[in-house]
Amino acid sequence: MNAWTATPAPVVPPRTLPPQPLLPPVKVLHVITRFYAGAGGNTLLTALGMDPDRYEVWVAGVPGDDLWERAAAEGVHTVQIPGFRDFLTPGDVLVLWRLVRLIRRERFTIVHTHSAKGGFLGRLAARLCGTPVVVHTFHAISFHDHMSPWRRALYRSLERMTSHLAHAYLAVAPRLALEAVRQRLAPPGRVDVVPSAVELAGIPDGFDPEARRTLGVPKDIALIGTVGRIVHQKAPLDFVRMAALVHARYPDTAFVIVGDGQLADDVRRLAADLGVDVRITGWRPDAARLAAGLDVFVITSLYEGLGRALSEALAAARPVVATAVNGVPDLVEPGATGLLVAPSDPAGQARAVGWMLDHPDEAAAMGSQGCARVRTAFSQDAMCAAIDACYCRLLALPGRTR
Incomplete structure (x- = not known):
């Protein structure tokens, strides 16, 4: 010095x-x-x-x-x-x-x-x-x-x-x-x-019952969701296919996309074809807070520098499943801060979400470690x-x- x-x-x-x-x-x-x-x-x-x-x-x-x-x-x-x-x-x-x-x-x-x-x-x-x-x-x-x-x-x-x-x-x-x-x-x-x-001040550091009530899903229903623009980059149709596979095995589940975008109507049509209810909230200024009401946060993106919504979900100690693209694996370490899946693989994404639902204690521990990491370094x-x-x-x- x-x-x-x-x-x-x-x-x-x-x-x-x-x-x-x-x-x-x-x-x-x-x-x-x-x-x-x-x-x-x-x-x-x-x-x-x-x-x-x-x-x-x-x-x-x-x-x-x-x-x-x-x-x-x-x-x-x-x-x-x-x-x-x-x-x-x-x-x-x-x-x-x-x-x-x-x-x-x-x-x-x-x-x-x-x-x-x-x-x-x-x-x-x-x-x-x-x-x-x-x-x-x-x-x-x-x-x-x-x-x-x-x-x-x-x-x-x-x-x-x-x-x-x-x-x-x-x-x-x-x-x-x-x-x-x-x-x-x-x-x-x-x-x-x-x-x-990310703006940490507005993000709860754990599950938020009020966010869950805003999303309109009872706490005894496992809520799987994502936050982001409904565009090609985010592969929202893969999210719908994953949701259909998860719902077939876990009937007490619900699915939500917090956001809007040019593929929103395509999402609705595919969800209807596959017989799964995927709610689209539209754009929300409180999207980061709403992520704290999810049981599992999922990213199906085809590419993602790091993923702002991913960082916000981890800041809320949410268990995350994310595609192993670009910088995402630098934040999501398998078994430590979440689970990684391949892009364009709804079946693999569904298996990872199912693992989180079957192992709630381990999923919660990964969410907590992700929260500590984001709130320290991000x-x-x-x-x-x-x-x-x-x-x-x-x-x-x-x-x-x-």
């Missing part, structure tokens, strides 16, 4: 000092494709959790997403860029120009990018403006089988083209960092792991401290105690 690495306690209480000058903050711009759900929630918590005496935080991205209003209400500078979409379009040339104009006008010291498209446009704009520090976070790897081959190749090429434009890379899970290096999206040795935080303070340390290293600033 040197003289600059810690701030000594004040000798005189600040309120008794004469007026002191305000030091200029470090201006940070987050560029994100979609300001909602996992990556968006992570970015919002980062923006809100950084030391306001040191950082002035801005967020720019696709207009109309869920988190803009809250971010602005809590003091974050927000810029919804006209024409910015969550997929590539010819209009991205204009979006790039608008980003360049914003960065030049506000003279940001740090541009921190998120997601494939936001990362490509943000890093390119930062380079064109000569931004001193550029950081990119991998929340997930976006090249998946559901994409057409040409689109998958295009996104991968764009990520690789800009891989040399960031001074540091962050990933929300170790296996995600490994995948980024393997796919040559980031140089070896340049990726640090910073677990994605707090907002822990995440922001790690990001602050990254920024300080790149700017040669001394560390601070918030």
Whole structure:
């Protein structure tokens, strides 16, 4: 440790000092494709959790997403860029120009990018403006089988083209960092792991009877559920197939999806065809709390950077069954914090859920261990401290105690 690495306690209480000058903050711009759900929630918590005496935080991205209003209400500078979409379009040339104009006008010291498209446009704009520090976070790897081959190749090429434009890379899970290096999206040795935080204050640290009452299922019925958007990534039809198999063996079970999305009607039709009742709540602002009313929390995703809903379910000490994709195995350790299953395997998922129902004591113990892990390592303070340390290293600033 040197003289600059810690701030000594004040000798005189600040309120008794004469007026002191305000030091200029470090201006940070987050560029994100979609300001909602996992990556968006992570970015919002980062923006809100950084030391306001040191950082002035801005967020720019696709207009109309869920988190803009809250971010602005809590003091974050927000810029919804006209024409910015969550997929590539010819209009991205204009979006790039608008980003360049914003960065030049506000003279940001740090541009921190998120997601494939936001990362490509943000890093390119930062380079064109000569931004001193550029950081990119991998929340997930976006090249998946559901994409057409040409689109998958295009996104991968764009990520690789800009891989040399960031001074540091962050990933929300170790296996995600490994995948980024393997796919040559980031140089070896340049990726640090910073677990994605969840808002722990609103999540019970155990089963919540009130959440169960809100879901309308008696406590003597085993409730299996999930939380998330009902879209291709989450494989909601696999959840329905799993539910039908579980219900055939365990009749005293109920199933719920807390969320909404473009495949909601497909879920309802398949559930009716298979003769299983799967309730869809629609979007709920209290989704993280409702997860505390489940007996088993299930993720059937085809890909998942880490899974914000998964972290929230573990924070509520819920037994979890999750697909072994991307960074999920870094959080769900078989027999310790949950059970892993293969993606696109409803029969295997049903067997794992059945095991949890047959072994309630062991399931509860895994939920408790998962809760302890998330509440220790996945707090907002822990995440922001790690990001602050990254920024300080790149700017040669001394560390601070918030």
